[in-house]
Each structure stands twice: as C-alpha cells, then as structure tokens.
Amino acid sequence: MAATSDEAEINGTRLRYRVAGTGSPIVFLHGFALDLRMWDEQVTAFAEWYRVIRYNLRGFGGSAMPGQTAYDHADDLRALLDHLGIATAAGIIGLSMGGEVALDFALAHPTRLRALVLADAIIGGYRWSAAWQAATAPAWRAARESGLATARERWLAHAGLFGPAHEQPRVAADLGRMVGDYSGWHWLNRDPRQEATPPAIERLAQISIPTLIVNGERDDPDFLAQATILRERISGARTATLPGVGHLANLEAPAAFNRAVIDFLGAVVP
DSSP, rough: OEEEEEEEEEETEEEEEEEEOOSSSEEOOOOTTTOGGGGGGHHHHHHTTTTEEOOOTSTTSSSOOOOOOOOHHHHHHHHHHHHHHSBBEEEEETTTHHHHHHHHHHHHHGGGGEEEESSOOOTOOOOOOOHHHHHHHHHHHHHHHHOOOHHHHHHHHHHHHHHHTTSSSSHHHHHHHHHOOOHHHHSSSSBBOOOOOOOOTTTTTGOOOEEEEHHHHTTTTTHHHHHHHHHHTTTTTTTEEEEEEEEEEHSSHHHHHHHHHHHHHHHHOO
C-alpha cells in the first residue's frame, strides 16, 4: 500500500503524519505512550475506501514535545486538517487518549466530521477510581526515582490495560516496541495541555454526530465504566463490544475491529 510520510509545522509545533489511500478522509488517533504505528493493521483495510490519515500527537512519536506553552490536542487536529486541505473528515477514530481527543474535537468542531468512533475511550472530566490511580502511579514514580527504562516496564505491567495484549506474542511485541520508543516526557514534566471547559463528560448530550462506541469486554473497569457513560449519554450511539478483547481493541482483534468500524462508516457516511 503506497503511503506518504511528512511533517506539518502548525500551531507552533511539529506533527509527524502519514497518509495512505484515496477517497473520503478519515483520521486515526493513538493512545498514551503509543504512536501512529498502533494503526498499522488498519491502514491496508481502510485505505481501500478512504484516505487514511494518522499522526503522532504532540509529545509522542516523532512529533515535537509540548514545551511550556499551553496547547490543545483537539486544536492541533483542527490545524492539521487545515494543513491537509480537509474541510470535513468522514470519520475521526480514536482509542483511549486518542478517543478523548476525538471526543473533544467533535464537541469543539462538530461540522468538521461526519462520524465519530470512540474505542476504549477516555472521557474528559471522568473521575478515575482509586484502583486506577494506584495502578498507574508506579510508572510516574519510577520515572523520577529509577529512570525511564523502569517506568516503561511498570507501564507495560499495568494488567488492566495490557494483560490481554500480553497473551498475544505479536501484540505484546508491537506494544513493547512503541512503549520502548516513548520519550517518557509526560512522566517527567508538567504537561501544559489545556483541558476542555466544561469537560466532555458534562456535554455528551450535545453530540448529534453518528457515533460508534467500541470496547473490549476485558478492558480495565474504569474504561468499561466510561463506555457505559458514553452509551447512556450520546443519543443514538451504536456499540460494538469485542469478546475476549482488552484495552487495545484494534491490535488484539484487528479483523473484528476493522469490520465493526467499516460497517459503521459505510452505513452513516454515504
């Protein structure tokens, strides 16, 4: 599959992106400590019908680090679409943190996308459980006390997020490579990212764009709780729960994930 790789100097930063295929544009947004490679399994399947755009969010992959200036991931996405000459995307697909960005973008720029896919997504303003905070804290603590190599090990050891992924050697290897390449910047620095105000969790009823909520049935309890909130508060949202799958739905079950999303987009985006 022919693809192009490039960088965009936008919003006072530099974002690295890749484009493959032709047709209506769709955008894929990656999760925390990962990068655009997490969508490799989707490119071939989707580029048959769509112009597939994926990029490294500010602070991840080959994109620039945040620095000290306030920024907004959703506004970076808007600027990237402008850079690419895209007035309206056929779909925005985000997983985990990428889902949070997709949701914020849909609320801020509802006329610039025709469909929204939230996979194992974070909702801005969600109150995380004590169990979640206890499970994620070791990576941040290790980065400061023991170094980034240990922090990466602690992050990969998060059973709620990555337990099911580690059961598949191919997925575990891909995950290990991406986290191994993660800079660790967010573990060591104060992130000046601006949170949406009011937060997305207070505005879900405003979403009228066709929405698909995808989650793995074995995902972390906090993410399953957020999937329930999305289903209950976004009017008309469709759902796809992938059996036997954990947090990384698109990596753990790419065929099922691709079929669910392609069927959805085909139904709601003529």
